[in-house]
Amino acid sequence: MSELLGHYNYWIVIVLMMTGFYTVIARPNLIKKIIGLFIFQTSVFILFISMAKIEGGTAPIIEAGISVYSNPLPHVLILTAIVVSLATTALGLALVVRIRQAYGTIDEDDIQVQDEED
Amino acid sequence: MEYLIDIVLLGLLMITGFAIVRMRSLLAVAMLTSIYSLLSASLFVVLDAVDVALTEAAIGAGISTILLLAAVALTTDEEQAPRHTPLLPLIVVITTGAALIYGTVDMPHYGDPASPVHRHVAATYLHDTPGEIGVPNVVTSVLASYRGYDTLGEVTVIFTAGAGVLALLGYRTRRRNSRGPGNRKLVVLRVIAKLFFPLILLFALYIQFHGDYGPGGGFQAGVIFATGFILYALAFGLGNAQRVIPHRMLHIMMAVGVLIYASVGIESMLLGGKFLEYRVLAEDPVTGQHLGIMLIELGVGITVAAVMLIIYYGFVSQQRSGDM
Numbered sequence: 001m002s003e004l005l006g007h008y009n010y011w012i013v014i015v016l017m018m019t020g021f022y023t024v025i026a027r028p029n030l031i032k033k034i035i036g037l038f039i040f041q042t043s044v045f046i047l048f049i050s051m052a053k054i055e056g057g058t059a060p061i062i063e064a065g066i067s068v069y070s071n072p073l074p075h076v077l078i079l080t081a082i083v084v085s086l087a088t089t090a091l092g093l094a095l096v097v098r099i100r101q102a103y104g105t106i107d108e109d110d111i112q113v114q115d116e117e118d
Numbered sequence: 119m120e121y122l123i124d125i126v127l128l129g130l131l132m133i134t135g136f137a138i139v140r141m142r143s144l145l146a147v148a149m150l151t152s153i154y155s156l157l158s159a160s161l162f163v164v165l166d167a168v169d170v171a172l173t174e175a176a177i178g179a180g181i182s183t184i185l186l187l188a189a190v191a192l193t194t195d196e197e198q199a200p201r202h203t204p205l206l207p208l209i210v211v212i213t214t215g216a217a218l219i220y221g222t223v224d225m226p227h228y229g230d231p232a233s234p235v236h237r238h239v240a241a242t243y244l245h246d247t248p249g250e251i252g253v254p255n256v257v258t259s260v261l262a263s264y265r266g267y268d269t270l271g272e273v274t275v276i277f278t279a280g281a282g283v284l285a286l287l288g289y290r291t292r293r294r295n296s297r298g299p300g301n302r303k304l305v306v307l308r309v310i311a312k313l314f315f316p317l318i319l320l321f322a323l324y325i326q327f328h329g330d331y332g333p334g335g336g337f338q339a340g341v342i343f344a345t346g347f348i349l350y351a352l353a354f355g356l357g358n359a360q361r362v363i364p365h366r367m368l369h370i371m372m373a374v375g376v377l378i379y380a381s382v383g384i385e386s387m388l389l390g391g392k393f394l395e396y397r398v399l400a401e402d403p404v405t406g407q408h409l410g411i412m413l414i415e416l417g418v419g420i421t422v423a424a425v426m427l428i429i430y431y432g433f434v435s436q437q438r439s440g441d442m
Contacts, residue, residue: 010222045174049170062244076260079169082173094286
């Protein structure tokens, strides 16, 4: 069972990562691209947190009578990364809103056409 | 049992991910993104990362969704059909994915206590925290004390993002909203918002100051605090929200948080320690650590709350017609 499932988390993470990657490179809509990045980021979070897990462990809050805790370091890294990911997403969306005001569209192909006309 | 929940949640995440890619309506995609975040937050609980789960639930499922909806409202809901065949991206993605899966073969198994991740500094943190820092939540002790320098950097990044959104979108102050006849349909939302507003703020304060003992801390509390005001703005209009907490005040708060954090570092240098070495802050090293952690978490909370609100105000004040 554990032989078969030992890498299950990592495989799903890779599928999610590639889903996000595909959205970023194949979809012309800029908001969709940012959502793709968001999926990609979340998959990285899951990768780190999966690595932190110890079988039979518990959340890293020290309590008498418990000896096995999951690894707190990846938790710290990802906790701050989530907040930063929101900051970057917000900045990206703000850029999209400004692009819409300047070009009247958020479709990458349309923007390219307009740029070439100028 | 834990395995089973893990497998089911990851499966649901994958389905949601595929649905997000396939859907054309961006409004629906924004809602699916929220579900995706909530699922990953649940997964983090199963994986013992309670602090991370709290952050993801507040940020991913909460504020991100609001921002996405605001961005969709300001641009367009319908995604055009792609004009190129997706063949080349598919080949690239499948090749990359296959290479990465090949890479996982060498990785230690999930949950393996002997894997290299657990052999490094983590054991030291778990062992030393009770004696050296004196707070039960090891995530807080690593975040705020052992790796306080990193966290200062993160807070600065958030500050920069807030400044960036401000530079891109600017801000307009709204006059106090009049209650037009069209607003009567919001009665239920307004009553609920009034009931929940104080509870959300109270909960944010609890998360802020209980972060040493349980899951929580400045990052989560700041976001939850901002959520309270966003709910208020949704129910009563941006103009009224800006009367409660004006834009100019947010500009100051955004900087004050980072300054509190950095000045704790400088204070500890003035008292003869190293930058952010909290144990010199009080006579007793453990009390010093407590004081230092509380102060910098406060700084983090203030900056995060202010930046979240600035971002929200920035997006919503772009809306011409008003009440969002």
